[in-house]
Amino acid sequence: MREVDLRLASGRKGTFIAYRDATLFKAAYAWGLRASEAAGLDVTDFYRNPHAPEFGPFGMLLVRNGKSSSGGAPKRRSVATLHGWTADAVRDYVENIWPLVRDESSNALWLSERGRRLRADDVSRRFAEYRDELALDQVLSPHALRHSYVTHLTEDGVDPMFIQRQVGHAYQSTTAIYTAVSGDFANKMMRKAVSGLLAAAGAGKVEQ
Template sequence: MNGVSPLLAAVEGFLRFLKVERQLSPLTQINYRRQLSALIVLLDELKVVDWARLDAALVRSLAARSTRSGLKPASLALRLSALRSFLDWLMSQGMIKANPAKGVATPRAGRHLPKNIDVDEVNRLLEIDLNDPLAVRDRAMLEVMYGAGLRLSELVGIDLGHLDLASGEVWVVGKGSKERRLPMGRTAVHWIENWLEMRELFDPEDNALFLSNKGKRISTRNVQKRFAEWGVKQGISSHIHPHKLRHSFATHMLESSGDLRAVQELLGHANLTTTQIYTHLDFQHLASVYDAAHPRAKRGKS
């Protein structure tokens, strides 16, 4: 179809709503625009010129065409989610009477959960040869990452004012700008103190806790690179990256405590279901808890 699609005007109105009213991040706005633009292309091919013509069968056809074009399940789920949100907005504007995308199932994407490393491997990873200040910094970063279960962005975002070493706590800003205070553990506090004694050697340019060798806040890419290098040096069998340490923290905490709610709070998850998936609860552990606790599981003499 030549020229500008008649479907585009409503999308532009929706995107203005996301920017002004919802104040979503620029990246989220770009993602919505990309997915809805792709859908307009498909609808143009089908000679659809009015959003009110959409029904469940047409939405399923769009999903099928997207899949045939090579779109992966996770990306298709994102596309359908963008469409649902857009159609909800059209309803709120009185432009359509119902949302036909609501009844179309989202394909399940396979979950690729990171494997955790066991406690012995964590201990081996953290036994770093401390022959230079950067090694002390890296040891402190590893201890804090594993000790508090932080996200990578939370680790590099720590400022000096975010620490309460007396109580062994750190203050971080997580997803959605949500703040939380977390315990770090005595070992992490000890290595932060060791690093603070050497931090001034790098002529700090700001209040960032962890610095690069140029005195600036360390970048996420630098942390990823250093962690991977230490994994190789320490003879760890799997690739070491920050998310794996966070995942290991969650797994080890859950195995020891069995307190899913507490682990949820520590990780900063909004939903408990996220924590359940993240920590890949061991079915055998659940079965043993069930057998020990549930009245109907207790076997008495017949």
């Protein structure tokens, strides 16, 4: 029997909730989701990416309820899976936890102990409870996970246009607002820019 089965079989109150929340927040970070987008996920929103077969059936995620523009219909987007650990986490949840609480009439991914789909305010409330328990900054919300996703991809050198598509922003300037790179990264980029300019200036002198 797997560890998750042992923990669930123990009957300890809150075990399912803690496991669900851990997987939920991993997914929100790993796919750069808003709280409403994460809450609205169905199990069937995951599918294979032929360009990343190592993630199996969790290679892509269809976000069906992205933020709308000017009161229009929710925007849909496909988000590529970038981390093996989150594909493994969601797979484990879907195979071992979800079947124990799912409502046969729904494919909702994140459920309460009574089988009800979580709402965006449920996600925010659960995040706040963990935040307060850990004595983290009160300003933090689930949206901080989305900001961290953009920042970490930027620091890892991922193409800005790809990041923009992943998070569903219409404009690159919006994505840039999300980025709060570390001082070390900023210094590294500054040093790279200076070195490039010096190299270009040196090459110009040689040509003269």
